Amino acid sequence: MLLIPPQRCPMHIVAKRVTKWLVRLASVFLSEEKSLAMERWRRGREDNWKFQRCDYVFASYGKSGRTWVRVMISRYYAVAYSLPERIIMGFDNFHKIDRRVPKIFFTHDNYLRAYLGNPDSHRDFYHHKTVLLVRKPQDVAASQFFQWKFRMRPYKKALNKYPEHGKEISMFEFVMDENQGLPRIIEYMNGWIRELENFDNILVVRYEDLRSEPETQLARMIDFLGEDVRPEVIKDAVQFASVENMRKMESQNYFWRSGSRVQAKDASNPDSYKVRKAKVGGYRDYFDDEHIAIIDGLVNERLLPAYGYTEKESSATVVDAGSAA
Numbered sequence: 001m002l003l004i005p006p007q008r009c010p011m012h013i014v015a016k017r018v019t020k021w022l023v024r025l026a027s028v029f030l031s032e033e034k035s036l037a038m039e040r041w042r043r044g045r046e047d048n049w050k051f052q053r054c055d056y057v058f059a060s061y062g063k064s065g066r067t068w069v070r071v072m073i074s075r076y077y078a079v080a081y082s083l084p085e086r087i088i089m090g091f092d093n094f095h096k097i098d099r100r101v102p103k104i105f106f107t108h109d110n111y112l113r114a115y116l117g118n119p120d121s122h123r124d125f126y127h128h129k130t131v132l133l134v135r136k137p138q139d140v141a142a143s144q145f146f147q148w149k150f151r152m153r154p155y156k157k158a159l160n161k162y163p164e165h166g167k168e169i170s171m172f173e174f175v176m177d178e179n180q181g182l183p184r185i186i187e188y189m190n191g192w193i194r195e196l197e198n199f200d201n202i203l204v205v206r207y208e209d210l211r212s213e214p215e216t217q218l219a220r221m222i223d224f225l226g227e228d229v230r231p232e233v234i235k236d237a238v239q240f241a242s243v244e245n246m247r248k249m250e251s252q253n254y255f256w257r258s259g260s261r262v263q264a265k266d267a268s269n270p271d272s273y274k275v276r277k278a279k280v281g282g283y284r285d286y287f288d289d290e291h292i293a294i295i296d297g298l299v300n301e302r303l304l305p306a307y308g309y310t311e312k313e314s315s316a317t318v319v320d321a322g323s324a325a
Helices: 011-025 031-053 066-080 093-096 137-151 154-160 171-175 184-197 206-210 214-224 233-241 243-251 283-288 289-302
Strands: 055-062 106-109 130-134 202-206
Touching: 011 031, 031 106, 031 154, 055 066, 066 106, 066 214, 066 233, 130 184, 137 171, 137 184, 137 283, 137 289, 171 289, 184 289, 202 206, 202 214, 206 214, 214 233, 283 289
Parallel strands: 055 106, 055 130, 130 202
Antiparallel strands: none
């Protein structure tokens, strides 16, 4: 009989699994509020492990185009360094295959700052090379609604203070929700812009610019990652991550080796796909003129003028994302 020696399991993986088990065990005896707080702490602890070891940070609010960017970057490295094609870059999975590929920490920053004791500041990010992905907050809020309704697990809804699972709520009510609607999205975006000048090295990339000039924007990110930009690989990565091909791959579970990140919850329901319309200004398709006026008014009132998303500014006034702040 051929005996295959067991694979060595890194100690941090063992510690991660043990901590997860202990938190779940302790939660049986705690109130729901304390149980959720402990789970947020656990996730913050795991995020911090990656944060302290990464070469770059990609930060974004959920539904700002992170998966699309991740697929493009994964494709770029896969082609540039002849890596497996059916996996998506996680934290260090590509780096383990080829040490020339950096370790990238992708985060929505839901737990890390609270774990580090700075929930209202990004000071822990100041000296990390960071890419900030942003998108028009109205579109983020509308996409979040479909994420909540068709893709998000019930436990995750409670964990991050979304409307409870199964609740009958209109899209307008969701978008205006203080916890996870426009007010929360605007607060998140304002928090970054207030501290932008404190960062040693940060690149701001807008979803809208990615849609209008994907090759140019991907090249900016690849250059920021310290790579020699290869135009032919950039073009390949953009074509590979096109909306049409992303939907096709999602329907076929192309990235099955990377879990459910790019996998439709219900193949018969287009609203359950990770990749839906990818439309700039698409939120307008779901509201009447009165609701659009209220939604836009909230953004114009509360969002700081820096991203090019308010009536107070034009796209020409957007923060210069091509250089360190």
